[in-house]
Amino acid sequence: MSLTPSNMLPLGTIAPNFKLQDTITEKEYTLDQLKGPKGTVILFICNHCPYVIHVNPMLIKIANDYKPKGINFVAISSNDIVNYPQDAPHLMKKNAEQMGYNFPYLFDSTQEVAKAYDAACTPDIYLFNKKLALVYRGQLDGSRPENSIPLTGSDLKNALDCLLENKMNTSIQKPSMGCNIKWIK
Template identity: 60%
Template sequence: MALTPSNMLPLGTIAPEFNLINTIDDSMVSLSEAKGLHGTVIMFICNHCPFVKHINSELSQLAKDYITKGINCIAIFSNDAVNYPEDAPSKMKMNALEQGFIFPYLYDENQDVAKAYDAACTPDFYVFDTDLKLVYRGQLDSSRPGNGIPVTGEDLRLAIDNMLNKTIQITNQKPSIGCNIKWK
C-alpha cells in the first residue's frame, strides 16, 4: 500500500457538479440535489483501503451527527473496479449497509469526478459551504492504522463546526493520507 497525500485543492474552489449512480439504491444523485442546506462534505473512499476501513465507523457517526445541522455527506468511489473487484458497485452497496452509511455512496466509473476534484487518495475529504465554496480539504484526524491514535474525526469536525459558526479556520489544514486512487 502506497502512502499518498491529498493534493490540497485551493480553498475557495467551487465544487464541480456531478451526476453519479448511488450504489445503495441505483438512483442518480447530483451535487445540486444532494448538497446540504448549510454545507456539504464530499469524501472519496473505497471498500478495500485499510485507511478507509480504519475510519468507516467514524464516517457513519459524523454523518449522523451533522445531518440535523444541515450538513450532508456524499461518498464517491473512483477506483478502477475491474482491477480491484473488492470495490465493485455491488460490494459498495454491501459495505454501505454494513457500515450504516446514511449518505449516498456514488460510483465514479469513468473517474471524471475524481479528476475534477483533484482527488489523490482514499480517504480524501472536502468541506464546501452553502455556496459550494471549498473551506476545508484534508484529513479526518491524525489516526492511521497502527499508530495508536484514536479515531475522533477532530480535524474534519472542527472544520465543519467553524463553517457552521462562521469562524475562520485558523488551524493548519493537513493533507489526508491513504492509498492512492487506482487509476485506469
C-alpha cells in the same frame, strides 16, 4: 497499497458538479440534488483501503451528528474495478448497508469526478459551504491504522463547527493520507 497524501485543492474552489449513480438506491444524483443547506462533505473512499476501513466508524458518527445540523455527506468511489473488483458497485452497496452509511455512496466509473476534484487518495475529504465553495480539505484527524493515535475526527469536526458558527478556521489543514486512487490504465 501506496501511501498517498491529498493534493490539497485550493480553498475557495467551487465544487465541480457531477451526475453519478448511488449504489445503495441505484438512482442517479447530481451534486445540486445532494448538497446540504449549510454545507456538504464530499468523501472519496473505497471498500478495501485499510485507511478508509480505519476511519469508517468515525465518518459515520460525524455524518449522523452533523446531518441534522444541515450538513450533507456524499461518498464517492472512483477506483478501477477491473483490477480492484472488491470496489465494484454491487459490493459498494453491500459495504454501505453493512456499515450503516446514512449518505449516498456513488460510483465514478469514468474517474472524471475524482479528476475534477483533484482527488488522490482514500479517504480524501472535502468540506464545501452552502455556496459550494471549498472551506476544508484534508485529514479526518491524526489517527492512522499503524499509529496509536485515537480516532476522534477532530480536524473535520473543527472545520464543520467553524462553518456552522460562521468562524474562520485558523487551524492548519493537514493532508489526508491513504491508499492512492486506483486509476484506470
